[in-house]
Amino acid sequence: MSADFVIVGGGSAGCVLADRLSADPSCRVVLVEAGGTGTSFLVSMPAGYGKTTGEFGHSWHYHSAVEDSIDQRRMLLPRGRGLGGSSNINGLLYVRGQHADYDTWSNLGALGWGWSDVAPYFRRSETYAGGGDALRGDSGGLRVEEVSHRDATNDAVLAGFRELGVPMARDYNGADQYGAFYYQTTIHEGKRCSAADAFLRPAMRRPNLRVITGAHCRRVLFDGRRATGIEIETRRGVETIAAAREVLLSAGAYHSPKLLMLSGIGPAAHLQAMGIPVLHDSPDVGENLQDHYILTMSWRLRSRSYSYNRELGGARLLWNVLRYAATRKGPMTIPVAQTGAFVKSDPALQAPDIQFHCLPVTGDLDQVMDGGKATLSNFPGLTLGPNVLRPESRGRLRLASPDAQAVPDIVHNYLEAEADRRLSLRAMRMARELVATRALGALVDAETWPGSQCTTDDELLGYARQFGNTGYHPVGTCRMGIDTRAVLDPQLRVNGVIGLRVIDASVMPRLVSGNTNAPAIMIGEKGADMIAGGH
Template identity: 45%
Template sequence: MFSNGSAPYDYIVVGAGSAGCVLAARLSEDPRNHVLLLEAGPPDRSPWIHLPIGYGKTMWSPVYNWKFETDPDPNMNGRRIYWPRGKTLGGSSSINGLIYIRGQAEDYDHWAALGNEGWSFAEVLPYFIKSEGNERGDSAFHGGNGPLQVSDIGARHELIEAFIHGAVENGVPRTEDFNGASQEGAGYYQLTTRNGLRCSTAKGYLNDAKKRPNLRIETHAQATALVLRGKRVVGVNYVQHGATKTASAGCEVLLSAGAIQSPQLLQLSGIGPRSLLESLDIPVVHDLPGVGENLQDHLQIRLSYECTKPITTNDQLNTLFGQARLGWEWLIHRSGPLAVGINQGGCFMHALRDAGGRPVTTTPDIQFHVSTLSADMAGGKVHPYSGFTMSVCQLRPESRGQVRIRSRDALDPPSMQPHYLSTPLDRDTNVAAVRAARAIAASRAMSPYVKREVKPGPEAQSYDELLEFCRNNGATIFHPSGTCSMGRDAMAVVDSRLRVHGVEGIRVVDCSVMPTLVSGNTNAPVVMMAEKAADTIREDARQLAAA
């Protein structure tokens, strides 16, 4: 549609992840649009992708996962932090923890207040509703017929119930919907599943769309550079099975490679900070200092416990009989731990308080992910004892990092430096979060299930000891964002219509454009953003055609 007549594709989407699958599906609804979707990874055929508990396998798979590592972070005692990112159709929505969370209304109102027209909560809510196929049906806050399937966790677990009641004892209300009028509360998460199977954006959006003759999907196709004519992007170079290829775009290239690889591709193509590009002898197409800056992530601190009762998923996974029972439960009923992934319950609450005991923020500042199993890290081998985990994370960290290419080689992973815990607020909030978890564990409802605290352990009590525990054990909860920030300021990379400042023919549509991190898991917000972007792209195309 509206191509220059010589390009075989109107739109090229780089990255078939949480955003890219949505864009490709929506834009190809118009048969006049010829769309190419490039994905560096393979098709999503592994059963471990579709089985919710398979997250523990794909998290470590070099086939379906980029398996990034950060640079040594001085704030984490020089540790490198493992950053898994999806490398298959569906991207990280094919390997994530399945939790459906939108964030707080205030997150989006803040984006709008920064000058990003059209991004207030009232304006983005229709796109959340449009994308969602919630088994509860339509309501003021939910959609029942969208492509992204969302389901309740069927069975109530004794440990999760104890956690919820323990949170209530600590002043947190019980909630049945973290995505309704208020996020605050403790309860069960809803998951992007249906009938015991994962619903990635590939499954929800591409399964039908890929049958269209105007949509071409290329897997094993890693983008290496943007093709530019002056300051206009006209195509993409990519490598597929060892061969270098070029695809041309008559309308636009849509960069949906995520918070690590979207800025990487821009920098490799001469769009980014002049000093970085010149240091690597990359010709500067456009000096855009914010490309790769403003990196934000949720740092998770995992508290693990030994349970007094043999009721945990550890107990089932550590015996052949237990494994067989789990498999039977899933095969016959599509239920049980295999159908719900790893984290079942959670909580959004205030942790950091002033000297008078009042919350320092108007909205919840921490999130819990509560799992009926325990391991040294998320997705790792479960402990040999009855165990469970409470993971806490600060929702709106102040710490900012950056993503910068190391070389001109597109296959060389970029430098990733998150600078976790680099501000007093972040340090104070994480320590307060650990103490909040301990308070719930010590509640009347939950203490009968706690045989011992394994980590941090009773020896860690003071502020400094708990902060050191955070430095030595903190890890990503898989939400890197912000590296192609939307806005009007000097460090912004895209405008409110997601067009790259100073360059024509390209938009960025993924979590990298978030100016500030949302208060919760990022998959649902990215799907919303892609739905909104698709409408914006079509609107701009109509206006261009009418001009």
């Protein structure tokens, strides 16, 4: 089999690439995806993420190596598997980050990726229910709507932020991120809008686009230094697909660096130790790994307060699923957080440095940490998940084995940097300040996690280490730049070889101030334009 472009991975960025490249009928495109078609009721129903993130069918279900900086825990690290990738199992929040994030990228050597360069691609990819303007799109495939299911507890959260002096944000994805809000989501008419729904499925009618599911890419093939195709493993065995023009890796921040290393591009000593012939010594492949770290805290609400603890358990859950199936409305349409805020740890700051995720539901955190599944508390509850927006801790990914199916060795080093610990403490104390406001205090009975006995810096940090969670936003492992160690040049071409690019969340030099689905889609849009321009 052969094509002009071979795309590896049908996730957030890969789906956009397949759509944009195959829009040219003279261009033959093949996309290979290790998982399945990505279609199921649980993927489509927004609250289905509660189940799909922990399942092997829809998620890779990796664990990190032992993380010394968080009490020797091994963090569960779900990534989406199947057409749509992580946009199939994500929490559905639509967040672009701050304009300054992209100007920082540019300053770090990602030339051509400043805010004014990337803004048109965010705009092009979406249709925003709030209407189009200079920044917001009105004709893109990705549907973006504000949370539809609202309640008194979330209203009180927003009133609490107002009491603390945090303004209501007019549009946190517009000119200024600062403020509190009901989240914008990738939900349309009650259904998840994944990258596959938005971009890939409409393009699959084209005769020049071929999508192959159940195909695990093992490595990129080379003739000298030119990428000529890929090797895939399917149920039929091992096959090759030839790429006449380019191979494009969109396998995500864990799998794209893994594939580069399996193909001989990475830190030479590590590749030699794995018995892989070195094609190009690229020391930063797998380095620079960044993620948000969510500091989950929860409260028991007074008995009459609104929460999802009642709605998502027992007979009410069944009723709500049936209601959803019939009407596409109700509690099963909720994203992972309904309300939130981008706040400043110090009012003198120019831009927010802490994000809040707020949802009126609580579970037993002990069980989450043990097996990745939460048991709902049998009382109404509220969870606040603040996180530091631009963490300084850096992790890395290495091969654990030359076997293409093996789980890589991933360490995030959460909370390792002193600045991250300091800001995390501030974020947790701000959560308590929010709950102590008149508006929210009237609904709250008691703090359940970590509990009011936990007061000193040491106690709070101890809790953060034991119970903090991945923000599900790994990026940076195939960083673009212009320095000699950069994995990619700013056109996303892999340094040291020809005919190979990486186009997904791994290319970010630095984590953006927010969730990463919209930025990954933007990278797919801009990457496709760069390819079209170059050929």
